[in-house]
Amino acid sequence: MRYAVLGTGVVGRALGSKLVALGHETMMGSRTAANASAREWADSAGSLASEGSFGDAAAFGEVVINATSGGASLEALTMAGADNLAGKTLIDVANPLDFSRGMPPTLSVCNDDSLAEQIQRAFPDVRVVKSLNTMNCDVMVDPSLVPGSHSVFVCGDDAGAKAQVVGLLASFGWPNEDILDLGDLIGARGTEMFLPLWLRLWGATGTGRLNIKVAT
Amino acid sequence: MRYAVLGTGVVGRALGSKLVALGHETMMGSRTAANASAREWADSAGSLASEGSFGDAAAFGEVVINATSGGASLEALTMAGADNLAGKTLIDVANPLDFSRGMPPTLSVCNDDSLAEQIQRAFPDVRVVKSLNTMNCDVMVDPSLVPGSHSVFVCGDDAGAKAQVVGLLASFGWPNEDILDLGDLIGARGTEMFLPLWLRLWGATGTGRLNIKVAT
Numbered sequence: 001m002r003y004a005v006l007g008t009g010v011v012g013r014a015l016g017s018k019l020v021a022l023g024h025e026t027m028m029g030s031r032t033a034a035n036a037s038a039r040e041w042a043d044s045a046g047s048l049a050s051e052g053s054f055g056d057a058a059a060f061g062e063v064v065i066n067a068t069s070g071g072a073s074l075e076a077l078t079m080a081g082a083d084n085l086a087g088k089t090l091i092d093v094a095n096p097l098d099f100s101r102g103m104p105p106t107l108s109v110c111n112d113d114s115l116a117e118q119i120q121r122a123f124p125d126v127r128v129v130k131s132l133n134t135m136n137c138d139v140m141v142d143p144s145l146v147p148g149s150h151s152v153f154v155c156g157d158d159a160g161a162k163a164q165v166v167g168l169l170a171s172f173g174w175p176n177e178d179i180l181d182l183g184d185l186i187g188a189r190g191t192e193m194f195l196p197l198w199l200r201l202w203g204a205t206g207t208g209r210l211n212i213k214v215a216t
Numbered sequence: 217m218r219y220a221v222l223g224t225g226v227v228g229r230a231l232g233s234k235l236v237a238l239g240h241e242t243m244m245g246s247r248t249a250a251n252a253s254a255r256e257w258a259d260s261a262g263s264l265a266s267e268g269s270f271g272d273a274a275a276f277g278e279v280v281i282n283a284t285s286g287g288a289s290l291e292a293l294t295m296a297g298a299d300n301l302a303g304k305t306l307i308d309v310a311n312p313l314d315f316s317r318g319m320p321p322t323l324s325v326c327n328d329d330s331l332a333e334q335i336q337r338a339f340p341d342v343r344v345v346k347s348l349n350t351m352n353c354d355v356m357v358d359p360s361l362v363p364g365s366h367s368v369f370v371c372g373d374d375a376g377a378k379a380q381v382v383g384l385l386a387s388f389g390w391p392n393e394d395i396l397d398l399g400d401l402i403g404a405r406g407t408e409m410f411l412p413l414w415l416r417l418w419g420a421t422g423t424g425r426l427n428i429k430v431a432t
Binding site (some may be wrong): 104148187192193199203205213214216 | 323326327362363364365366379396397398399403405409410413414415416419420421426427428429430431432
C-alpha cells in the first residue's frame, strides 16, 4: 500500500518511518517540496521513503495520514487538493491544540464540533477516520512501549475505511482487543477533548509514554 | 466526620449511602427541605442520614460534596450560602453537561475554564477539589465493580483539601496507587472534558461500569 504522510514534525516522521519499516512506499508531504525536514527524513528512512509537496504526497498515497498541526490541517489539506484526496481513507491523527494563549493549550475547536468533522465537511469525498491522536507518537507506532494492555480508538462515518485503519493499527502492534471502535466521526470530539487530560497525565506521571486502558 | 451531599439524584444518593455505610453523619441537601427524593433517601439510609435545604446541609457538613447537576451547581451553592461553605473542603463531582441541544450533550463550560474553576472563583473561601466526575456513581463508591486496576483523579489548589479527599477515596476502596493527583484546579478542565469520550466509551462497551486506567 502507498501512504502519504502530511506533516514533517515528530508525529509525521514517526508514522512515516514505521510505514517504511513495514514495507510501505511512503511519501512525506509538506508545504513546499524539498522541505528540509522531509528531505532529511526521506534520505534516512530508506528506499521506500520519498518527499514532496502536500499535493504530490496526496496524489501518491492510496491512504493519507494527516499529521500536520491541528491549526494548520485544513489549509494543508486544501493545498493537498480535494481531487487528490477524493475517495481515499484519510487518517486524522492531529489535535487542534492552540498554544497562542499560553499554557495550558486550549483547543481551537471542541464541544459541538471537532477538527475531524471540520475536515470531513470540507472534503466530503474523503473517508475520514480519527485515530491515534490520544497518545504520543512513539506509542502510536510501538504500543509495547507502554506495559500491559491499553487502548487505541477509531471513529469515522465509513465502515470500510475504519476496517482499513484497524488493519493498519494491528500491523503497528496493537492487539485487536485494544482497538475500540467509538462509532461515527462525532466521537472525534471525545478523543480530541481528551487532550487536556492527557497533558495533565503527562505532568502527573512524568512521562509521555503513557496511555489509558479502558477497563470494564 | 459530618458530610453534606448537595443533590438528590443518583450520584448524591450513591455517595450519601456510602458515607453513611462508612459511619459518617450525612445530610442530603436540596432546593427545599423535605424534598421527596431526599426524604426517601434519609428514611431508608439509616440513623446517620438526614436531609434539609442546601443551606441546612452546607451548615451541617464539615465536608461538602457537590452532586448537583452541573448546570445548576452555581445556583445550588449560592443557595447553600457562602458563609456556610467558607473554609470547608468542597468535593465537586459534577459535570457541566448540557442536554438542551440534544445528543450528544455538550459542556456548558470547557476549554479555557471549567465548572470547578467557576465554583472556586464564586466561592474563594471554599477549598474546591475536583474528583470522581470521570465515572459512573456506582463505580465512584465501589471501584471493585470494574475489574483490575483503574484510576481516579483529584485536582485542586489546596493541598490539605486534596489530602482529605484522597483519604476519603481510600475509604471508598480506591487503592493509593490508583489515585492520581493532577495538580491545580485547572486540571478540572481535563477531567470535565473527558466526559464526551466517556459517553462514547459507554456506547462502545455497552456498560457504564467502566473506567480508564492510566498506564505508563
